[in-house]
Amino acid sequence: MELLYDSFVSALLLTISLDPELFEIVGVSLKVSVSSTIIATVIGLPSGFFLAISNFKLKSLTITTLNTLLALPTVVIGLFVYALIARNGIFGSLDLLYTQTAIVIGQTILIIPLTTTYTITAISKIDKRYRNTAMTLGATPTQTALVILREARFGIVAAIIAAFGRVIAEVGIGMMLGGNAKGFTRTITTAMALEYDKGEFSLAVALGLILLTLSFLINMIFHFFQGRTS
Numbered sequence: 001m002e003l004l005y006d007s008f009v010s011a012l013l014l015t016i017s018l019d020p021e022l023f024e025i026v027g028v029s030l031k032v033s034v035s036s037t038i039i040a041t042v043i044g045l046p047s048g049f050f051l052a053i054s055n056f057k058l059k060s061l062t063i064t065t066l067n068t069l070l071a072l073p074t075v076v077i078g079l080f081v082y083a084l085i086a087r088n089g090i091f092g093s094l095d096l097l098y099t100q101t102a103i104v105i106g107q108t109i110l111i112i113p114l115t116t117t118y119t120i121t122a123i124s125k126i127d128k129r130y131r132n133t134a135m136t137l138g139a140t141p142t143q144t145a146l147v148i149l150r151e152a153r154f155g156i157v158a159a160i161i162a163a164f165g166r167v168i169a170e171v172g173i174g175m176m177l178g179g180n181a182k183g184f185t186r187t188i189t190t191a192m193a194l195e196y197d198k199g200e201f202s203l204a205v206a207l208g209l210i211l212l213t214l215s216f217l218i219n220m221i222f223h224f225f226q227g228r229t230s
Contacts, residue, residue: 010201010202010205010206011201011202011203011205011206011208011209012206012209014202014203014206015206015209015210019203019206021203022203022206022207022210024183025186025187025188025191025207026188026207026210028100028184028185028186028187029168029187029188029189030168031100032100032103032104032107032167032174032178032187033107033164033167033168034164035100035104036103036104036107036108036110036111036167037111037160037163037164037167039104039108040107040108040111040112040114040115040163041115041159041160041163043108043112043115043116044111044112044113044114044115044116044119044159044163045115045119045156045159047112047116047119048115048116048117048118048119048120048122048123048159049119049123049145049148049149051063051116051120052119052120052123052124053123053131053148063117063120066113066116066117066120067113067117069113070113070114070117072110072113073172074106074110074170074171074172074173075172075176077106077109077110077172077173078106078172078173078175078176078177079176080109081102081105081106081109081173081177082097082176082177085097085102085105085177097177097179098177098178098179098181098185099178099184099185100178100184100185102177102178103173103174103177103178103185103187105177106173106176106177107167107170107173107174110166110167110170110173111163111166111167114159114162114163114166115159115160115163118155118156118158118159118162118163119152119155119156119159121155122152122154122155122156122158122159123148123152123155125152125155126148126151126152131144131147131148134147154225155225157225158222158225161218161221161222161225162222164218165215165218165219165222168188168211168214168215168218169189169211169215170189171187171189171190171192171193174187174189174190175190175193178190180193180194188207188210188211189211191203191204191207192204192207192208192211195207
């Protein structure tokens with residue numbers, strides 16, 4: 001109990017003093033998480049929109065596959081990307097392994113199914129009469145799409161927030177593809193794992209407090225937007 005108390009007090013002091021190492025780690029985490037979320041949104045949003053409004057033979061199978069990929073273990077993604085970007089891999093010449101770019105690639109693959117399926121759900125909840133009315137009034141396909149997206153905006157924002165929350169707390173991909181290099185690829189979760197192995201809990205607890213705060217804020221925002229769609 002004394003160890004926990006001392007670690008907690010030391011963690012608060014590190015946070016209050018704006019420890020450079022602490023906030024350098026937080027900065028790396030935010031950078032790779034925001035980058036992967038933006039890329040996954042750019043890919044997942046139009047994909048989800050297309051799947052929601054289209055009818056084709058493999059639609060049901062495609063959506064089922066996406067739902068299955070939501071539970072894909074991060075270590076599997078890490079191994080897959082590692083095999084591609086390792087020195088003897090297809091993209092080995094690009095020297096991507098153990099870089100922030102490698103983490104972004106892995107995290108993007110992780111959350112594309114999430115942004116896509118959440119977008120499908122958000123679009124599917126929109127009454128079809130919005131689309132029919134817009135088309136009847138002479139709206140172009142682009143204008144019709146914008147009308148639908150506007151109505152589904154809260155669900156789409158919830159999808160983006162959920163995706164960010166998924167990657168900010170991810171550890172497997174960051175460790176396998178980033179290598180946990182100090183000042184370069186060390187994220188909140190990988191740093192916590194390292195500090196725990198070293199038996200130094202102050203920095204780990206400080207990072208844990210920051211991660212819990214971020215997770216709390218993310219979930220508050222997520223539930224707000226999710227409530228607006230119900």
